[in-house]
Amino acid sequence: MNDVRFDGQVAIVTGAGAGLGRSHALGLAARGATIVVNDLGGSVDGSGTGSAAAQAVVAEIEAMGGTAMANGADVSDEAQVRAMVDAVIDAYGRIDILVNNAGILRDKTFAKMTMADFQTVVDVHLIGSANCTHAVWPHMVEQGYGRILFTTSASGLYGNFGQSNYGAAKSAMLGLMNVLSIEGAKFNIRANMLAPSAATRMTEGLLSADVLALMQPETITPGVLALVSADAPSKMILGAGAGCFAEVQVRETAGVALADDQMTPEAVLAAMDQIRDPEGATPVEHAFAQTRKFARMAAAARGLPLPWND
Ligand code: NAI
Structure with missing residues (x-):
């Protein structure tokens, strides 16, 4: 050095x-x-x-x-x-x-x-x-x-x-x-x-x-x-x-993708342990990287094609 x-x-x-x-x-x-x-x-x-x-x-x-x-x-x-x-x-x-x-x-x-x-x-x-x-x-x-x-x-x-x-x-x-x-x-x-x-x-x-x-x-x-x-x-x-x-470090947990019929506060509370699970948490490079992550998770959970090309 x-x-x-x-x-x-x-x-x-x-x-x-x-x-x-x-x-x-x-x-x-x-x-x-x-x-x-x-x-x-x-x-x-x-x-x-x-x-x-x-x-x-x-x-x-x-x-x-x-x-x-x-x-x-x-x-x-x-x-x-x-x-x-x-x-x-x-x-x-x-x-x-x-x-x-x-x-x-x-x-x-x-x-x-x-x-x-x-x-x-x-x-x-x-x-x-x-x-x-x-x-x-x-x-x-x-x-x-x-x-x-x-x-x-x-x-x-x-x-x-x-x-x-x-x-x-x-x-x-x-x-x-x-x-x-x-x-x-x-x-x-x-x-x-x-x-x-x-x-x-x-x-x-x-x-x-x-x-x-x-x-x-x-x-x-x-x-x-x-x-x-x-x-x-x-x-x-x-x-x-x-x-x-x-x-x-500021990190974001892997998180969960809720199904269309689970978009309720009760479902968010029920998933809280998984939402807060630090295992697999990663830094997020910039704001749109979070948008990309969620769009991909949601698409994958619904069996849709991944919506983000980069
Ligand atoms: P200090 O009070 O010894 O030094 C701060 C200096 O800033 C002073 O000399 C003061 O005259 C000057 N100052 C205040 N307002 C000013 C202004 N408007 N324009 C130009 N100069 C101005 O305090 P210290 O502890 O050395 O703090 C330095 C920095 O570290 C501060 O930003 C403080 O918030 C931060 N800090 C200090 C910690 C500590 O444990 N001492 C903990 C966390 C943060």
């Missing part, structure tokens, strides 16, 4: 003034990338702004001999993001890597959640990632190269009490990543997702000190570097924490 290097490449890391983003920025810089350290510099709930955090990370990168610029764009503001990307192109002429990492929390049970807090969290995570990705996309298409990482969360993939806004935003990013990995393939643009679990200010107080000691952001960054490298896969969801890595 070749060494993973990013010499000559330019990477934007959003929310890179602290926590995971800072670690990813330092990790990319250590292997040769020029870094755009984006950070709004607010608090965990997204209030306030400040440039000190991003500038401190730029200073760390420069101290190790790297090249970096600080940028204070709010990722949820499309105009600010476009201005950031224009400034990067003016300064460096290209953007090879985008790590969508910026994020905030506004936890409340759904009953107590205001729609304003729901919207703000969706705006930062989902719309922020879409803004950044949309702004870099034409440059990556033109270069015929791009690596994009989205930061999801176990909260979005599996659910977590009190995080309806965050969970919704984080899982919606999965839909974006799936489509972009398909649309980007012919331009050598690969899109992947990280589901991290780390000791940062976001998780302070939630875990005991001995667990937090294992979960440092630096234990996750190697997975990020792999997912934005030249040899990266595409459409992968990588779970990462404490130096452990696992793939989160």
Whole structure:
């Protein structure tokens, strides 16, 4: 396996003034990338702004001999993001890597959640990632190269009490990543997702000190570097924490084909064990692959010719 290097490449890391983003920025810089350290510099709930955090990370990168610029764009503001990307192109002429990492929390049970807090969290995570990705996309298409990482969360993939806004935003990013990995393939643009679990200010107080000691952001960054490298896969969801890595997979069970006289909710409930049987579950390549599967199953169950040629 070749060494993973990013010499000559330019990477934007959003929310890179602290926590995971800072670690990813330092990790990319250590292997040769020029870094755009984006950070709004607010608090965990997204209030306030400040440039000190991003500038401190730029200073760390420069101290190790790297090249970096600080940028204070709010990722949820499309105009600010476009201005950031224009400034990067003016300064460096290209953007090879985008790590969508910026994020905030506004936890409340759904009953107590205001729609304003729901919207703000969706705006930062989902719309922020879409803004950044949309702004870099034409440059990556033109270069015929791009690596994009989205930061999801176990909260979005599996659910977590009190995080309806965050969970919704984080899982919606999965839909974006799936489509972009398909649309980007012919331009050598690969899109992947990280589901991290780390000791940062976001998780302070939630875990005991001995667990937090294992979960440092630096234990996750190697997975990020792999997912934005030249040899990266595409459409992968990588779970990462404490130096452990696992793939989160979306699969569909083989399922059942009900007969014409069984199209009832009672028949669906009666078949539930078979519908949910994980034996033979497979990933589905794209949306129409599911349509094809069901059309073929239904035709086979009725003794009809298979209706799909490919
Ligand atoms: P953090 O709070 O240390 O870092 C987030 C950074 O994003 C902060 O520096 C903040 O100023 C910046 N930011 C927030 N809103 C911004 C905006 N609108 N524009 C630009 N920058 C903005 O938190 P952490 O833990 O490093 O989180 C990084 C990412 O990882 C987030 O997307 C988070 O949701 C995700 N994540 C973290 C987990 C963990 O265990 N720490 C678990 C699952 C996901």
